[in-house]
Amino acid sequence: MRASKKEKKMTKTYKISEIALLTELPIATLRYYEELDLLKPARNSSNYREFTETDLEWIYFIKRAKATGMPLAKIQDYSRLREQGDSTIIQRISLLVEQERILRQQITDLEGHLDFILQKKHHYYETLQKNSES
Secondary structure (H helix, E strand, O other): OOOOHHHHHHOOOEOHHHHHHHHOOOHHHHHHHHHOOOOOOEEOOOOOEEEOHHHHHHHHHHHHHHHOOOOHHHHHHHHHHHHOOHHHHHHHHHHHHHHHHHHHHHHHHHHHHHHHHHHHHHHHHHHHHHHHHO
16 A cells, blocks of 8 residues: 555655755754754664654754754753653743743843934934034
């Protein structure tokens, strides 16, 4: 009996070069993440890495977490908790809440910096207008 399209899609695997293209991460970075135990791709009979759709989704999570400023050590903590299953959901939420707090503080700080720039710009526009009226 042949596998359905859905089953084939679920069993699709990717080479590291394909994952690098899809995620826009250098192969060296993917290998580094493997050294850190963030990635644990299966190996085929030729000992080549085989990444799954689940691996791909996890890599996108890692990228997004890093983009928020989450340190790799915290991502490793999250990864270890993830591997332990649903019994660690509360701890994972806690890590995400902490990162949310950090991001909200950064947003507040950036808004303050933006206000400063806007006020300075407004001051210069007023100066230009006064000078053109004289």
